[in-house]
Amino acid sequence: MQKKYSILFVILASVFTVSLIVSNIIAGKLWAAPFGIVLTCGVFLFPIVYIIGDVVPECYGLSTARKVIWLGFAMNLYAVIFFYLTMKAAYPPFFENQPAFEAVLGFTPRLLVASFVAYLIGTNANAWTLVLIKKWTKGKFLWMRTIGSTIVGESLDSFVFILIAFYGILPNEALAPMIMYQASFKILYEIIATPITYLVVGWVKKQEGITSVPDAPERFAASS
Secondary structure, three states: OOOOOOHHHHHHHHHHHHHHHHHHHHOOOEEEOHHHOEEEHHHHOHHHHHHHHHHHHHHHOHHHHHHHHHHHHHHHHHHHHHHHHHHHOOOOOOOOOHHHHHHHHOOOHHHHHHHHHHHHHHHHHHHHHHHHHHHHOOOOOHHHHHHHHHHHHHHHHHHHHHHHHHEOOEOHHHHHHHHHHHHHHHHHHHHHOHHHHHHHHHHHHHHHOOOOOOOOHHHHHHHO
16 A cells, blocks of 8 residues: 655645755855854755754654655755756846856856755755664653754765865865855754654644654665
């Protein structure tokens, strides 16, 4: 029998996917943060991807979380394909906004590879770590799972993305600080949002009538 997903799950998956796509668009602008720190504006929204990435495996299991991760990957690729086709489409002489359009949506192949690889490594590591910590703690200490999984996932995501995207373009001595600041900002975001994560997880479990998670880390490891 085919598994049916609730409306609530569909909403969570949709917010996850849209947040991912929008964060990749706004990541094209750099943010001059306080104390001389430079970050991409994607840090405003992308942590929401990880918050939902905590809620889904916590409530629905790791195998379902992996489906959501791959859905986000596929929809991001879908969006990028149409961004590219739109930019390459012929435009009339009176249309003067083509350069601005390309500046916002003109992803280079290198940035695309960086984004996709970092996303897949980071989100899968986040989901796997969350469920593994849940096993170790026997379902206790949700804050430890959400924060611990984010430290692993966001650190890997920031390291892979910045290394692939900017190695050879920016000075090598600038890469390590960017990775550290990017990961630190996202992790701090998650820590501050931990009470919200608690509320969302509790509410989702109550609405869905969830009393146990349907799969375990061993299943993930065996299928990887």
